[in-house]
Amino acid sequence: MPSGADPWDRRSGEWLTGDLAEQGPGHAPGPPAAPAPPGAVADARSERKRATGPRRGSGDPVKALLHRHRELCERAVDPLEIAAGLEAHGVTDRTATRFRHRDVFSLAEELYARVPRNAEPRPEPAPLPAPRVRAGWVLLTLLPGALGAATVTGLRLTHGQPRPLVALGGLLAVALATRAALRHGPLAGPSGARAWRTATAPRVWRTATAPRVWTLWLLGYALVGDGLLHALLTGGSDAPPTGSPDGPWPTATAPVLALLLACAPAAWSAHLLAAGARRRLARSRGLEDFTAAVKPLLTGAFALFLAALGALLALCGTVLHEPAASAQALTLGALLLLARLLTxxxxxxxxALALGAAAATEAAALALPTAGRLPGCAFLTTPVETLVGAWGEAAVPALACATAALALLWHAGRTLTRASAHAPTGAPQ
Known part of the structure; x- marks a missing residue:
């Protein structure tokens, strides 16, 4: 072996110890010496690493990422936990390619391997706490439907001047009950999101206000929108709505009541999705495995809600002797559920974008016939008249809500199947 050669034999993958490591060229190997102590071997390896530099050079991007997320990497019990944390901080598969990895989980595996750990085996990760069923939120989800049924009953039993008072009191009570149902239980979001909302209250207040306004508009249109559109297209009565299905503006109470009653199925669907995702997050050992397991869970929860809403629509239509308006009510219910799950x-x-687009479409359907009454603007009414003539007034909200719901369903299939969406911690996205 040449003089001054490294005592590490690259062919055999072993350390040359004793006289053999010190001999020059032409010397025969002497008797085998005792192996070097483990400490000396480790010191030699450390010296060699310091001499050759980092594995990826001084510009190692993974090393910089490791420094930024060292606490996450040190407390993680497996690479999946690191991958979920990276996703929660906005690291996607496209971002992982800049770190010379094909996806986030491959990057997480390297981070997990490069963090120094004790020789003692780490304990198995404990299952994440699954959401619990509490009597409080179960009763709160039933409250909007109960108050909505009481309001409809009051409108059916009263006439004349007390009717507007009953309608106003019922709307206020239903609004407060719905707000309470959305602030507790599966529809309220994790505790980490609440803390984040507190820390960024002004910005989140602006973000949350728009969806509430759009939701109120969509529910209001479901109640009186079809009758108002019919009156605008046919030049019907200009009298205000009376709250009865046979008034100048027919009021569709059956679909709205069914949507209020559907708060309970929506909460249960969200609970089943959250609980199932937490269990699969504890058992999965890769992001692809978790996504494959959660996709049918999301589809099942969504289908369960639609089935329950369809049954409630049929029940309310039969009891109130009104058309169930299944098409627009089902699409609106799907849109509201998906929007809430993502929130x-x-x-x-x-x-916010999907709800706003659906509300804007409905508002345009009402504005175009009104603008068409101006001189020379009759052509503005043509698109709405064509749609209504072919499918009826219900086609406008059904088309608007179905398009927005399909867009949210595609978005939910990409985002709600990620591990970071169901992790107990993480920055909001």
Whole structure:
């Protein structure tokens, strides 16, 4: 072996110890010496690493990422926990390619391997706490439907001047009950999101106000929108709505009551999704495995809600002797559920856009016939008249809500199937 050679034999993958490591060229190997102590071997390896530099060089991007997320990497019990944390901080598969990895989980595996750990085996990760069923939120989800049924009954039993008072009191009571149902239980979001809302109250207040306004508009249109559109297209009565299905503006109470009663199925669907995702997060060992397991869970929860809403629509239509308006009520219910699920799991931008687009479409359908009455603007009424003539007034909200719901369903399939959406901690997105 040449003089001054490294005592590490690259061919055999072993350390040359004793006289063999010290001999020059032409010397025969002497008797085997005792192996070097483990401490000396470790010191030699450390010296070699210091001499050759970092594995990826001084510009190692993974090393910089490791420094930023060292606490996350040190407390993680497996690479999946690191991957979920990276996703929660906005690291996507496209971002992982800048770190020379094909996806987030591959990057998380390297981070997990590069963090020094004790020789003692780490304990198995404890299952994440699954959401519990509490009597409080179960009763709160039943309250909007109960107050809505009481309001409809009061409108049916009263006539004349007391009717507006009953309607106003009922709307106020239903609004407060719905607010309480959305602030507790599965529809309220995790505690981490609440803390984040407190820390960024002004910005989140602006983000949350728009969806509330759009939701109120959509529910109001479901109540009186079809009758108002019919009156605008046919030049009907200009009298205000009376709250009865046979008035100048027919009021569709059956679909709205069914939507209020559907608060309970919506909460249970959100609970089943959250509980199932937490269990799968504890058992999965890769992001792809978790996504494959959660996709059918999301689809099942969504289908369960639609089935329950369809049954409630049929029941309310039969009891109130009104058309169930299944098409627009089902699409509106799907849109509201998906928007709430995304909001609960810290995705607020897409729901606001979808709800706003649906509300704007309905508002345009009412504005175009009104603008068409101006001289020379009759052509503005043509798109609405064509749609209503082919499918009826219900086609406007059904088309608007169905398009927005499909967009949110596609978005939910990409975001709610990620591990970071169901992790107990993480920054909101």
């Amino acid at each position: 609960v799991h810290r995705h607020r931008h897409a729901p």
